[in-house]
Amino acid sequence: MELALVGLVAVPVLAGVVLLAVGRPAARVAAPVAIGVASVVLVLAALVAVGRPTVSSALIAGIDLGLAVDGLSAVMVLVVSAVTLAVVVFAAAEMDAGHRFFGLLLVFVGAMLLTVTATNLLTLLAAWEVMGAMSYALVAHRWQAQRPMESGALAFLVTRSADIGLYVAAGAALGGGVGTLALADLPQASGGWRDLLTAGLVVAALGKSAQLPFSFWLARAMDGPSPVSALLHSATMVAAGGYLLLRIEPLLAGSGWAGPLVAWVGAVTVVLLGLVALAQTDLKQLLAASTCSQIGFIVLAAGVGATAGGTLQLVAHAATKSLLFLVAGAWLTALGTKQLAPLRGAARRWPLVGAVFAVGVLSLAGLPPLSIFFGKDAVLAAAAATSPALYVAGLVGLLVSAAYAAAALVAVLGRAPADTGYDREQPGTQEIPLVARLPLVPLALGAAVLGAAAEPVRAALGSVGEPEPTLVEALVSGVLAAAVVLAVLVPARAGLLGAAVLPALPPIVGILTRVTLLRGWLGLERVALAGVAEPTMALARALSRFDERVVDGAVRAAAGGTRAAARLADLRLEGPLSRGLDGLGAAGRALGRLARRPQTGQLHQYYAQAAGALAVLALFLILVR
Structure with a gap:
């Protein structure tokens, strides 16, 4: 049964990756492959919903890559798998969709199934990230047109901004003594760490489920193909936020x-x-x-x-x-x-x-x-x-x-x-x-x-x-x-x-x-742009100017000063230094020639030179004393 749980996540992910890697040659078989994989996933979902297996593999010290099926996740894997099969069949009939669409869709489904079976924050965070990335690619599936690309990017950025809460939650869990990051142990976090942990999870869940004030991204996500809307906004991505809140209900209740x-x-x-x-x-x-x-x-x-x-x-x-x-x-x-x-x-x-x-x-x-x-x-x-x-x-x-x-x-x-x-x-x-x-x-x-x-x-x-x-x-x-x-x-x-x-x-x-306010989704997108995006971009532009004029300017000034010093050294010092070195070389060569003169090879001359040297030394000692 543990193998069925691993296969529940691995089969759609691997099939999706293979379709994406093979590329255009897989276009003709992409739809049948996707339907077959979705059918297998539904069978595996039924098996794990009945068997309730648990799988754990050591990842880092004290933290496992954990998957498990309990009552809540058993319901979810069945729902996700059933809706996936329906959407894939519809897409195969309605869309001119090839390997890219079905590959991304299957990887997305695998990430969602990993999300609902994750037992700790680290596993959840990995699945959450992959799910978000795939949703961006699916909304922007018709990337040749500008509007879907912009809508996919906006949906991705809004949900990614909220997803920072998961990182905050993971850090707070570790700081609060939840060393395993297990979802079941989160209420045991200490003091203020528990409040910070709870806040991070709530923000991430509200962003993913398009609740206020994050709702406007869902309006733009409608620029994606209808099968994408049917999957992302019924049983998977948007539902993932609600699922997470249901999963951590004891933490919500305990926070007060x-x-x-x-x-x-x-x-x-x-x-x-x-x-x-x-x-x-x-x-x-x-x-x-x-x-x-x-x-x-x-x-x-x-x-x-x-x-x-x-x-x-x-x-x-x-x-x-x-x-x-x-x-x-x-x-x-x-x-x-x-x-x-x-x-x-x-x-x-x-x-x-x-x-x-x-x-x-x-x-x-x-x-x-x-x-x-x-x-x-x-x-x-x-x-x-x-x-x-x-x-x-x-x-x-x-x-x-x-x-x-x-x-x-x-x-x-x-x-x-x-x-x-x-x-x-x-x-x-x-x-x-x-x-x-x-x-x-x-x-x-x-x-x-x-x-x-x-x-x-x-x-x-x-x-x-x-x-x-x-x-x-x-x-x-x-x-x-x-x-x-x-x-x-x-x-x-x-x-x-x-x-x-x-x-x-x-x-x-x-x-x-x-x-107009209601037709325009309460103006939330404009508020986000005016209240968050534009100030952020203004700050980025100001920092860019500071970097160019101050930081980079200082670097350019230092480089200019070095070049000026080099030119000065080249004009004022190089000639005298070169001539001085040439003079020292000439003096050394002259001394060498003088030193060679006493070297005659005649023994009586060496004795005479030694006697002369001793006489000079004796005279020196007499004078010094």
Whole structure:
């Protein structure tokens, strides 16, 4: 079973690396290879979910490269693997994607599986980094165009900035006495180190899950291919932040301050990004903002200690949102647009696709008995037991969710407009291949019935004592969701008969679509640019000028002085020194010639010279005395 766990991570990573290394020759087989690998990964995920193996290998003194499958990670590996297979099949049918796309996708999936099975911060950090790098490459897959490249870079830089929190957390864990960096041991960190550790993990998780104030990167990530959006923003990258917070829930609860902070960040994101979703006229942007909002329920669950409820919401959201993104991608390929107004009538043109889309958006609305209804109710029950204010905020978020989900449904119903507006973003194929429709059906089934997994999820997690929704709470949330959906659908009846969609919606929806601040994602990108990026670049330019004018200037001045000294030495000193040395040489040669004269080879002359020398020495001694 340990081998299955190693293979779960290694198989997609190795297959992806091989596809990337082989290059163009692998383009024709890339899609079948990716489908085969995704199928193997799903089988391995089922095996490890049942067997719950643990693998540990010594890395450095006191720290192991640890992998393990427990209740939470068992749920996650199954969800990630199932969504991956659906996305890969869809991409093979819809995209002209070769070795590069599928290679990056498989490496990304391997990194995500490593993230959810990591047992310590070092393993988590390695997986987190690879996942971030692959997400940048996938969002910027169409790198020939400037916009995807810029969007990929922005998404990467925002999440990487938040990822610094993981490094801070690892350092604080070591400083606080958690020598093994094991996630289970993090609450044992001492004093202020634990607070610093908690803060680092919270920042990293909020950045990756696109919660406020980091949400805007998800809007730009929509410039990537639709299968990338379906994978990254349903069960993998964005969900990784929520997963991490659920994983460290004991640390959040033990800190005293982190739990309430995380809960309120999630609740505020649920409401504000729900309003942002309601204001969008682009289907992918609506789904992206709704992802932030729905992940907010998971973050709220982690903050109030509802691990089982948050996990159930994560599972339901993964099936629902991957379905909706794939449908949006299918319509974009077929009709050449993802704008809501031109998409009117798309559901009638392809009834099966329209039907599964309806299942997805009604689940997103929190309508009973669909999946997200059960996840939201579990989270709201825990919020009510913790704080009435949090519960009210959650209910407001539920109302907004129902409104934007119903608005999306209204937009694709009815008859096609006279001015279709097709092919404005890309040439449409006017068809959705049968193979591309295949993964939509099981995903729709998951969006419909995964709510029934509430008890198995609680059993898998061993959750004891978590508040469960009462009948009254379930009725309140279900009735409110249904009322909002009807309030949107009924006034839209004229739209279903052929009138424009947006004017037929309730006035508040039409107003929100014209609020620039909401359509522009609360201006978060501009705030980040003006408040962080531009000051940082200004500081960098100032430091660059200081380097050029002061540091480099001093170096250039020193070099100039050395050259001037060299020229001075060449002009003033070299000649006299050379002549002096020549004179010394001549004097030495003259003395040599004089020294050779007494060397005649005649013995009587040597005696005479010795006698003369002794006489001189005797005279010297007499005079000195």
